[in-house]
Amino acid sequence: MDFVDMLLNRFDGESELRKPTNVLVCFTEPETGKRLSRLAFHVAMSRPDKSALTLLHFIDKDEESAQTEESNASKGLILEEFMPKAEKSKITMRTFIRESEDHLADIMKMTEEQHSNLVLVGISNDELDLRVVERYSRLRSNPANPMSAILEQFTESEGKRLQEISSLVSRNSVPTGIFIDNGLSEIKNIFIPILSKADVHIFTFIYHTALKENVKIMIWDAIGIIGSEPKMQKLFQFIVKRTDGRVQLWNDDRKIEEDFIRRQDLIIIGVDGWVKLINAPLPWKEVLPSTLIIKDITT
Numbered sequence: 229m230d231f232v233d234m235l236l237n238r239f240d241g242e243s244e245l246r247k248p249t250n251v252l253v254c255f256t257e258p259e260t261g262k263r264l265s266r267l268a269f270h271v272a273m274s275r276p277d278k279s280a281l282t283l284l285h286f287i288d289k290d291e292e293s294a295q296t297e298e299s300n301a302s303k304g305l306i307l308e309e310f311m312p313k314a315e316k317s318k319i320t321m322r323t324f325i326r327e328s329e330d331h332l333a334d335i336m337k338m339t340e341e342q343h344s345n346l347v348l349v350g351i352s353n354d355e356l357d358l359r360v361v362e363r364y365s366r367l368r369s370n371p372a373n374p375m376s377a378i379l380e381q382f383t384e385s386e387g388k389r390l391q392e393i394s395s396l397v398s399r400n401s402v403p404t405g406i407f408i409d410n411g412l413s414e415i416k417n418i419f420i421p422i423l424s425k426a427d428v429h430i431f432t433f434i435y436h437t438a439l440k441e442n443v444k445i446m447i448w449d450a451i452g453i454i455g456s457e458p459k460m461q462k463l464f465q466f467i468v469k470r471t472d473g474r475v476q477l478w479n480d481d482r483k484i485e486e487d488f489i490r491r492q493d494l495i496i497i498g499v500d501g502w503v504k505l506i507n508a509p510l511p512w513k514e515v516l517p518s519t520l521i522i523k524d525i526t527t
Contacts, residue, residue, distance in 0.1 A: 235431055235463055248278035250343055254335050255350035256286045260409040264350035267407065267520065270415050270440055271433045271496070272346055273319070280320040282342045284335065286328050332392045332399075339402060347400060348520075349393065350407045356389055358408055358516055362506040364390045369503050397499060397523045403429075405522045412494060412518035415440075419492040419517075421448045423505055427498030428453075429524035431463060434496075438471035446492075448478040486512045499523040 251268045255261035261283060273279045322342070328334045339347055351361075360382065367378045379387040397404055420434060438445050447454075447464075454460045454477065468475050478484070489512040497505065502521045506513065 235428075248280075249273050249346060250280045250282070251346045251348060252282045252284060252335070252339055252342055252344040253348050253350065254284040254286070254331070254338075257350070257352040257354065257409075258285070260350040260352040260407075261285060263409055263412045263518070264348055264407045267412065267415060267494070268346075268348055270443075271437045271520070273436075280322070280342070282338070282344065283321070283323045284338050285323065285325045286331055286334075287325055288327065332395050335396060336400065339400065344402060346403050346405070347396075348405045348407055349396065350409055351389070351393070352409045353411070356386060356408070358410060358519065360386055361390070361408060362513070364394075365503055365506050368394065369507060400523075403522065403524045405520050408519045408521070410516070410518040414493045416442055416444060417492045418443065418445045418494045418496060419448065419489065420445060420496050421450055421501055421505060422453060423450045423508075424498060424500035425451065425453060426500040428460070430496060430498050430501075430522065431467065432524075433520075433522065434475060435467050435471070437496075438467060438474045443474055445475045446478055447475065448484065449480075484510075484512060486515050488512075489515050489517070492517050495519045497521055 249272045251272055253261060253264050253268055255264060265281060265283065268281060273281075324338065326334055335347065335349070338344070364378070364382065367373050367381070379391075382390065393406055397406065415437075418437060420430060422430065434445060434447070437443060449455065454464045464475075464477070494517055497519065499521060
């Protein structure tokens with residue numbers, strides 16, 4: 229049974245909706261942590277009563293005492309901002325504050341300790357601009373570029389953060405998402421480019437997200453996999469039917485314009501698709517909204 233068949237069986241029997249989700253949300257900027265926690269609820273938590281949300285807040289040494297109180301207060305604020313009142317008391321929520329020089333090691337350790345089955349790492353524009361992430365990914369995609377030469381093109385803090393993220397994505401044994409926060413305020417209009425067959429796992433997140441009301445998801449099937457492969461077409465039609473048409477397919481006869489991208493709240497894309505996207509001559513790359521880049525264990 230291939231992965232598409234597995235997804236169809238999960239969705240059809242609703243086992244995907246009954247599955248508890250234990251999400252680890254990692255961040256340094258509190259606002260990014262709040263936005264990412266809200267996003268985690270939307271894309272992964274179909275059953276809050278069976279799920280857990282663990283916050284791992286990285287801080288500097290001189291911030292420790294002040295941030296302890298602030299982080300505890302933000303825990304309640306996160307729940308207040310996005311979770312329906314009836315579900316607020318059902319979710320298990322934990323907050324950890326870490327002064328750390330090795331974020332990667334702490335994330336890997338916390339993932340194991342909390343039995344997390346999804347890890348999300350949030351990066352604000354103050355930490356790494358989208359263009360910096362794009363440039364690093366483009367340089368890494370060329371095997372002729374030695375790491376030492378790549379790192380020379382970034383500041384020390386940028387290089388360290390980029391290496392941590394890259395290592396986490398390649399080494400983590402559970403699905404992992406990198407959230408690049410560009411001021412996410414709503415989760416209503418979502419654009420999902422499919423640029424690689426390896427990104428089929430994205431449909432799990434499409435399904436979860438489209439179950440929420442007031443969400444519109446537009447899929448750009450740039451490689452034509454939905455139209456050319458019957459199983460993918462069946463999977464797409466199944467999701468469309470189950471989510472009351474909140475998922476649509478981009479008409480390839482139309483050109484994607486900057487104005488359309490500016491109206492999107494979020495882009496969700498797989499790691500392979502992300503690499504292809506940033507290397508493609510697409511003018512609208514310059515106006516990308518907040519972006520969630522996901523690596524599944526199947527890829």
